[in-house]
Amino acid sequence: xxxxxxxxxxxxxxxxxxxxxxxxxxxxxxxxxxxxxxxxxxxxxxxxxxxxxxxxxxxxxxxxxxxxxxxxxxxxxxxxxxxxxxxxxxxxxxxxxxxxxxxxxxxxxxxxxxxxxxxxxxxxxxxxxxxxxxxxxxxxxxxxxxxxxxxxxxxxxxxxxxxxxxxxxxxxxxxxxxxxxxxxxxxxxxxxxxxxxxxxxxxxxxxxxxxxxxxxxxxxxxxxxxxxx
Amino acid sequence: xxxxxxxxxxxxxxxxxxxxxxxxxxxxxxxxxxxxxxxxxxxxxxxxxxxxxxxxxxxxxxxxxxxxxxxxxxxxxxxxxxxxxxxxxxxxxxxxxxxxxxxxxxxxxxxxxxxxxxxxxxxxxxxxxxxxxxxxxxxxxxxxxxxxxxxxxxxxxxxxxxxxxxxxxxxxxxxxxxxxxxxxxxxxxxxxxxxxxxxxxxxxxxxxxxxxxxxxxxxxxxxxxxxxxxxxxxxxxxxxxxxxxxxxxxxxxxxxxxxxxxxxxxxxxxxxxxxxxxxxxxxxxxxxxxxxxxxxxxxxxxxxxxxxxxxxxxxxx
Numbered sequence: 097x098x099x100x101x102x103x104x105x106x107x108x109x110x111x112x113x114x115x116x117x118x119x120x121x122x123x124x125x126x127x128x129x130x131x132x133x134x135x136x137x138x139x140x141x142x143x144x145x146x147x148x149x150x151x152x153x154x155x156x157x158x159x160x161x162x163x164x165x166x167x168x169x170x171x172x173x174x175x176x177x178x179x180x181x182x183x184x185x186x187x188x189x190x191x192x193x194x195x196x197x198x199x200x201x202x203x204x205x206x207x208x209x210x211x212x213x214x215x216x217x218x219x220x221x222x223x224x225x226x227x228x229x230x231x232x233x234x235x236x237x238x239x240x241x242x243x244x245x246x247x248x249x250x251x252x253x254x255x256x257x258x259x260x261x262x263x264x265x266x267x268x269x270x271x272x273x274x275x276x277x278x279x280x281x282x283x284x285x286x287x288x289x290x291x292x293x294x295x296x297x298x299x300x301x302x303x304x305x306x307x308x309x310x311x312x313x314x315x316x317x318x319x320x321x322x323x324x325x
Numbered sequence: 326x327x328x329x330x331x332x333x334x335x336x337x338x339x340x341x342x343x344x345x346x347x348x349x350x351x352x353x354x355x356x357x358x359x360x361x362x363x364x365x366x367x368x369x370x371x372x373x374x375x376x377x378x379x380x381x382x383x384x385x386x387x388x389x390x391x392x393x394x395x396x397x398x399x400x401x402x403x404x405x406x407x408x409x410x411x412x413x414x415x416x417x418x419x420x421x422x423x424x425x426x427x428x429x430x431x432x433x434x435x436x437x438x439x440x441x442x443x444x445x446x447x448x449x450x451x452x453x454x455x456x457x458x459x460x461x462x463x464x465x466x467x468x469x470x471x472x473x474x475x476x477x478x479x480x481x482x483x484x485x486x487x488x489x490x491x492x493x494x495x496x497x498x499x500x501x502x503x504x505x506x507x508x509x510x511x512x513x514x515x516x517x518x519x520x521x522x523x524x525x526x527x528x529x530x531x532x533x534x535x536x537x538x539x540x541x542x543x544x545x546x547x548x549x550x551x552x553x554x555x556x557x558x559x560x561x562x563x564x565x566x567x568x569x570x571x572x573x574x575x576x577x578x579x580x581x582x583x584x585x586x587x588x589x590x591x592x593x594x595x596x597x598x599x600x601x602x603x604x605x606x607x608x609x610x611x612x613x614x615x616x617x618x619x620x621x622x623x624x625x626x627x628x629x630x631x632x633x634x635x636x637x638x639x640x641x642x
Contacts, residue, residue, distance in 0.1 A: 169575055
């Protein structure tokens with residue numbers, strides 16, 4: 097006998113009896129909030145270290161360069177796994193801060209390069225000659241100048257942090273397991289025969305968190321390509 | 326007298342010396358970090374027993390058993406000497422030596438990791454070979470445009486593939502033929518796909534893009550001008566493309582390792598990846614610490630060796 101599947105046949109509840117759409121939407125928003133915190137922490141630490149890197153003595157700048165190289169080489173997941181498991185992190189806020197602390201290298205390397213190129217820029221020299229203060233130069237000249245490259249970097253970092261937090265949740269290490277998209281993906285596997293909609297909704301929710309910033313990065317970089325012609 | 330040869334040798338010695346020194350320092354840093362994280366920050370005995378069940382005598386006994394007694398420098402030195410002999414202690418859960426446990430689990434994972442490595446290298450070679458063309462077709466562009474989809478976080482792709490396998494198993498569509506099952510061929514293929522998807526995607530995309538760029542270089546025009554056939558030019562291009570891929574080798578191997586961790590967990594397979602998850606979830610800290618030392622050492626060695634190689638022999642472009 098031929099069977100047709102309609103939306104009414106879909107189970108709109110999680111295996112725990114909660115409403116599916118609300119639960120997944122809440123988890124997505126929570127992940128987005130945590131990722132924003134991670135990006136803010138990474139940006140703050142990266143900016144601080146980039147300033148140190150630029151203004152410090154040779155040995156310190158060499159040490160920071162080596163640290164950035166090492167962190168680029170080993171990535172953030174392994175250290176995050178080690179620290180989260182050693183500290184037995186249970187708070188999602190703590191995990192967000194930890195993820196931010198482990199991704200500063202991306203921002204620091206970017207800002208150091210940008211600051212170095214701005215040192216020789218004619219418009220900065222002109223602003224200095226006209227008597228602009230350090231803060232005025234930073235807010236009115238330097239930040240608008242680097243914004244077209246900084247924004248895609250931060251959006252990419254957001255997607256990266258979402259992946260990292262999802263990975264930690266998937267392993268059941270950090271944060272409140274029930275609210276983590278990563279753990280929900282792992283958990284949904286066990287219920288795939290009874291409620292496949294749970295897995296599909298969670299997967300789509302996670303894909304949104306990754307896809308939206310990635311699409312924005314693509315739009316930004318594409319726009320810049322056209323502007324440069 | 327060949328002065329250039331001598332300067333070349335001394336440059337190589339300096340880079341080699343610096344690299345060895347950096348690797349040694351980083352290994353010490355890794356050990357110190359793991360030691361501090363696992364032996365000091367959380368009270369390992371507390372995390373084993375739980376705060377509610379702590380009795381002074383029991384706590385002291387556990388600390389004795391875990392080697393957490395004595396002053397900090399003594400404990401550090403003891404840990405360092407043990408690690409130098411590849412002795413990572415004993416599992417709290419099973420009482421089994423950690424080094425032996427890791428060795429056995431690594432052997433369990435070896436077939437999957439090796440096959441995934443072969444798949445990854447094949448993807449690299451395929452990208453490099455098929456995209457070494459001056460006039461890419463619509464198919465070339467189409468595949469290249471779709472390739473970023475392989476860069477989906479590894480746990481998500483592993484989860485999707487494993488769920489797909491379990492869903493098919495539950496419906497029984499393929500199970501009568503014996504293709505699906507815990508150790509069936511389709512499940513194995515999906516497991517290998519989950520492990521190799523990201524590293525293969527990274528290398529394929531990078532190799533394809535590099536090959537397209539290389540094919541438009543001036544030296545290719547020179548090759549054509551002297552009458553070399555395109556098949557020969559394509560072979561000559563491969564060395565340049567593969568040399569460009571060297572900085573990505575470390576990232577791809579790291580992705581392979583993490584892919585193993587996620588895929589083994591998603592597919593419920595025992596191996597070097599799942600041993601970490603089991604250790605972390607059950608609070609078996611010696612196993613987790615041993616895993617990070619045993620895996621972190623080669624990762625640091627490889628990343629620094631590749632960085633040094635890249636510095637010493639920078640690519641032609």
